[in-house]
Amino acid sequence: MSLNKTLIAFSLGCSVLAGSTAWAADYPSKAIRMIVPYSAGGGADNAARIIAKALGDTLKQPIVIENKAGASGSIGATQVARAPADGYTLLYDASSFSINPVLRKLPYDPLKDFVGIAKVVSSPYLMVVPANSPYDSVKAYVDAAKAAPGKLTFASYGIGSPVHIVGELLKQETGVDIVHVPYKGGAPALVDVMSGVVDTYFANAASAMSYIRGGKLKALATTASKRSSDLPDVPTMEEQGVKMDVSEWKGIFAPAGTPEPVISKLSEAINTALKDPATIKQLNNLGMQVEESSPESFKAFITDELSKWDAVAKKNDIKLD
Template sequence: MFNQSPLLRGRRVLVLAAALLPLASWAAWPERPIRMVVPYSAGGGADNTARIVAQRMGEILGQPVVIENKPGAGGVIGADSVAKALPDGYTVLYDASAFGVNGALRKLPYDPMKDFIPVSLVATAPQILVVGNNKPYKSVAELVAAAKQSPGKLTYASAGAGTGSHLAAEMFNDQARMETLHVPYKGGAPALTDVMAGQVDMYFGNAASTLQYLNGGKLRALAVSSRKRVQGLDNVPTLRESGMPEFEVLEWNGVFLPKNTPREIVERLGKATREAVADAGVRERLMRAGLDPVGNSAQDFTAFIKAESTRWQGVVKARNIKLD
C-alpha cells in the first residue's frame, strides 16, 4: 500500500461524509412537523378520519402530523401536490376510495401506481343500500324485480358523478343485469334528503351518514356491500347473500408517500400508522364513525390498491361511465 497525500485523504473523507449525510438525516426523521395532505374538504369523512389517526401518529413519532386540506377534482389536486413533493417523508397523502377510481375516469397529471408508495390501509367501511321508508321494497329481490319490470324508470341517487355511491350503484346495475336512472347530487346530504322524501328510489350510503336515519325510521336498509354483515345491522343481509355472489364495495382511507421516499422512512411511517390504528381510543372513535380499522403492511396495501384499480376500470368500461 502507498501513502496517500493529506489532500487526497481529505477528499475521501468529504466524499464519505456526503454519502452518509442522507442516511443520517433518514435516521433522525422526523425532525420537524409532518404535513398530511387530505385532498378533500374539511369536515368530510376522510378529513375526520385523518384527524383521528394523525393525532396519535404525531404522538408516536414525536412530531406533530398537521392536516392540510387541498380539495378539488375528486381528490386529484391534492394528490398531485404530494406526487410532486420532495420525497423526504415530510409530505404525506391521506387519500380515500377515489384514489383507486380516478385513473379510470380522468386523465391524471400523475400515475397512481408509479408516483406513490402505499404505506398502510387505515380503515374500510361498507356501503348500505337504502330506500325511503315510504317505498314498497322490502328486499333486494323486490327492488330488482321492479327495476326489470320497468327498465330505466327506477332512480338512484349519488353524491356526484364518479363518487363511491355512483359506482356502487352501477356495479349493482351490472350484476343484477338491470337498468336504473342516475340522479347525481352535489354531496351525500341532499341525496339522502330526496331519498327519504321518496323523490329518488335508492341510494348507496355509508354507515356514518345513514345510520341515524335508519334508526329514526326514515330509511330502510335492504343490504350491505361488504362480505360480512355489519355490526348493529345484524338483520340486514349482504348483497352476496341477496343473489350477487361477486358483489363487494368498500369505502376506504389510506396513507401514501411520494415515490423515491427512502425505505427507512416508509417503514417507520408504516409502523407509526399501524400503531395508531391499533390504539384502543383510535379504534373506538373509528368504529363509532362506522369504519372498520385495518392498519396493514405496505405490501398488503399495494396489492389492495392494484385490485381496486383493476376492478373499477372494469366497471367503468362495462357501464360506460363518464364524468359529465
C-alpha cells in the first residue's frame, strides 16, 4: 500500500472512531427500552424496576420497562437479539439466560448475539423443607434418599427451570435418586412443600424468607458459597459436604454490535446507580445482593455458567427439544 493510501485509510479510521466517540458522548438522547422477559410483578420484574429507576436517574433519561414473558425468558431475549444495536434496547435477564441454551433450541446464540453489560444482583437458593419435616440437615435428607431410592421428591416451577436444574445438581453431586415434581409456578410449589406434599424445594431467598421466619418452612442450606446475612444460622451446601455454589443472578445485556463506547458508558452508569444507598436497601429487601461487574467479567461469568449447566444437563439427560 502506498504512503498516500495508508494516510487516507488512517484518516478514515480516525474519523470513524471520532464519530463513534462523539455519538457515544451524546448517548442517551432519548428514553431507553429495557425488555424484562418475565411477568410483571415477579421477582425479576420488581428488581428491574428498582434498577431502571436508579439507572435512569444516573443517565438523565427514562428507562422504560417492557414485559415480554414466555418460554422461560427466551421470547423477550429473542426480541432484543433482533433489535438495533444502538443502546436503546436492553435486556434484563436472569439465570435462565445461561440455562435455556443447554436445554432447548433457540433463535439466538447467548454469546454471539448479545453483549453482557453488567451482572447486577444475585440471591442464593435455599433448600427448604416443611416446618415439621424429619430432616434437619442436608445429610439427613440425602441419607434418607439413599435408603429409599425414588421415594423422596423435590419441587420446581417447571421442567428446565433454574430450580429444576439445581435439584438435578444435588442428584449429581450426592448420587441420590429423588423424583422431580414440576409446578406451573413457584407459589404453588411452595404451598405444597409447606403442606408436606413435596419433600423439598430450592426456593429463592425473596420468596421463602417470610415463610421461614414465620415457622412454615425450615431452611436446611443455602446454595451460595457464603452464609446469608439474613439467615446466619443456615449453613451452606458445601459446609455440609455437597459441592455446590449456585445463586440466582440477574444482569443487563445489549444486542451484539452495540458500540463499545456505549457499552462502557452503560456499564459505568449501572455500577454508579447500584451504589445508591436507597437502591441497595430496596434490593436487599427483596432478598437480593448488589453485584459490581464489568462487561469482561460478566462475559467470563456467563461462559462459565453455560459450561456448568451444559455438563449437568448432559449428565442427567435433560433436554426439552
